[in-house]
Amino acid sequence: MTEDHYLREKIRQTLATDPHVGILNVRVQIEGKRIILYGEVSSPEKGEYARMVVQRQLPDFEVISELTPPIPPEAPPPEGPYVRIAAAGDLHYDALSRGKLRSHFQKLEGEADLLLLAGDLTDTGTAEEAAVLVEDLKELPIPIVAVLGNHDYHCNQVKEVHRLLEEAGVTVLEGDSTVVHCRELSIGIAGTKGFAGGFEGACGTVFGEPEMKHFIAHTEKVSSRLKETLLSLETDLKIALLHYAPIRETLAGERAEVFPFLGSYLLGKAIDEAGADLVVHGHAHHGRERGMTRGGIPVRNAAIPMLKKANLFYSLSPRAKKTHS
């Protein structure tokens, strides 16, 4: 048993037995002199109280709370028209991945009307890796809409990767949109890889060195483009498809230090300003699946390494404006 293990158990016990906290199932991450608490609490105030309890107990540590209220349970699919969406991100296909997800893709026939791929389709962004993925996707009888991820840019073969996917019938979006018609509904999908920068209270700004200005200016540019694209859609349903995360909620489980490299609040702000019915992203391999923008739009992290399954399924209805997964 390590020292960290004892410390974790001590914290869990404190939080479970404190009469004003009483939280079970808290995940405690210890990073040097920093302690991060993950889990669900009934209110933000209770999360802050739990943090203070641990801070008082361990004054030599910096205690951070990532305890968040649970996302409300979702209702069963409504009556009336709805669309069934399958989503997957972070496939990370390499040259040896042939067949890796083929059986999962084939099962989608009859189960989903549309497949969304949320970036990091390849491991290092080579045409060879894209060709392996395309083999597994081919003959899928439902529309496939994708954005690329940071890994797809690594080897500077983006045009080739893009071309191979498009030739296989995959619609690849970057700062633009497409409309799919399924089950009497029109579904507009605005897609962008997005970019990094961080979240409110811990984000980069257009200030200082030119490199920093370029970094954040790029995030501002793609976010503003995403907003314009969503606003231009006149469809029954609107979906924002990203690789980078638009909210910090779906990053819970990742090290706090990397949050600024996993997404930006500017993406979430753009989506709230334009409106959408669903946001799907990837990139956060150790995050969590469900979250919500500040404006109440459902956000789903579809990263396969985090989900430990190949696809997420949602039903979207224009009447209820809710997702059901």
Ligand SMILES: [Fe+2]
């Ligand atoms: Fe990834």
Ligand SMILES: [Fe+2]
């Ligand atoms: Fe990524």
